[in-house]
Amino acid sequence: MNHGTIHSSQASSTPGSSVVARPRPSFSGTTVDKVAIEERVGALAKRSIKKQAKVAGLKLTTSMIDLTTLEGKDTPGKVRALCAKARRPLASDPSIPACAAICVYPNMVPVAKEALAGSGVHIASVATAFPSGQSPLDIKLDDVRRAVDFGADEIDMVIDRGAMLSGDYAKVFDEIAATKEACGPAHLKVILETGELGTYDLVRRASEIGIAAGGDFIKTSTGKVQPAATPAVTLVMLECIRDHYLATGKKIGMKPAGGVRTAKQALHYLVIVKETLGDAWLTPDLFRFGASALLNDVLMQLEKERTGNYAASDDFSKE
């Protein structure tokens, strides 16, 4: 693989990105057995989780949710309502934990910061010309710095899928490394947008690049492209995280986003995490769901377990 020389000089000469000190990996790529991956997630989906285990799993799910609103029509009022819901998902039941974070566009970060003050709920902001990432690097980095200045403690960046698909892995790597540096103290989640990558092999390669370039989390999707997160693609990424951990001892986080709408799906994901990485990853520090509709379905199932009756969708607040 001999791409990227030109781009790397561009990246390192961009004002503000200083020098990319991080060593580039070989970009050789590990191939993925498509049939085996799909068989494995299919088998794991058959686990039946009931009663106390289900309640524990659903509460854990709630604590892992990055409650998300990423729409052109977002208003401060909507973001404040969402923040209130993240702090206390169900007013009538204080035993249900707060969500891990709120995920918004940079302009909404100050609103979220004020609404979440003292709650422990993190503020994640998308940046780097989300969702397409098709802007010059200096604009993307500026986007990141401003989001951090506004008060975001987690940055969800998008990779350049065009570069990824055309084989320019060095460009992808350098942009992630530069973004990591621009993040400063903020955590970096690297969105691969697996729905646009096409093959598991490329997902695996993008995961390796995202991790090597300094991502604290790797994340499946923006939520703007179908298919978004799938169990199979999540397993591919989790196996990459596992191999990285076995090689270096460093724990990278995982965030499936988009397409996880039901409590049942969420439990399925937790099973996949547990069976691939073990209990150590079953924490909001290392596993998140990017979702909006999921929370209400989880609350509905928790109420079902508590009361024995199925709830109505109008029983729970919507944005």
Add this chain to the structure above:
Amino acid sequence: MTRLSITKAYKMYVGGAFVRSESGRYFQVSANDKSATGADPETVNIPLGSRKDARDAVLAAKNAFDGWSARTAFNRGQILYRLAEMLESRRDELTASLQRAGLSAKDAEAEVGASVDRAIFYAGFCDKLTALLSSYNPVPGPHFDFSVPDPMGVIAVVAPAKPALLGLVSTILPIIAAGNTVVAIASKDDPRTAVLFCECLATSDLPGGVINVLTGDAKEIAPHLAKHREVAGIDAWTEDAELRAKLEAEGSDSVKRVTTHGTPVDLKWYDAADPQVGQGLGFLERFLETKTIWHPVGV
């Protein structure tokens, strides 16, 4: 050359698709020996619906409600008329199915004919019921005051055991004509004819989820529907007094509208000479709310 017998897999109708029970359970229904169709008596498997099937059906009905209730009444009428066309074109099949369940050829034919007529009746009623059930109310002040009917949402129906087809048609069509959606539990005595009716629904332009039909034991499924907070009302036609009482009790927590009917075997569902029998405004208005609007005069 003898042909292999081709047995039909009977399935429930949920969200516009034919599904087996998630529980994987079945019960058996055998053809009546008096069958006049000439076919050998056969025993068939029918899905034994479960609590989770009911939950899935409620979700399908809930998701279909916004679209169905927002359609114009005229369009709902057109779709019910289309349903009548589909029933008409499958009259022979429906008649044979009722005969398999023990009806005489004459009775089966009469029941199918009455069912088609009933679909036509409610097709015509769709765009008239608002006018018939609305009022302009005199009030002591400078306001226009209107009351208009509004559909309630998802309604659960325990269909009468007999008549298997006409009873199902007569109970669910007036409910959906007004814009509600339905989860019905078909007659356990003759679920096959109900499934056949669903095949007519599937080809009638009716959006998936507006009518969902479960097969199985009402005693097992209906109490879960009564407890389900998404279900706005229950219409139960059953001779089982214990079940009726249970549905009324379970429905109270979510303040459901529960109407229960013992169904004496001699209850008349159809009379060609008397259009008041088994149909009419009384059936249409049971699952409607009344919305009253005050509007200042001169604004």
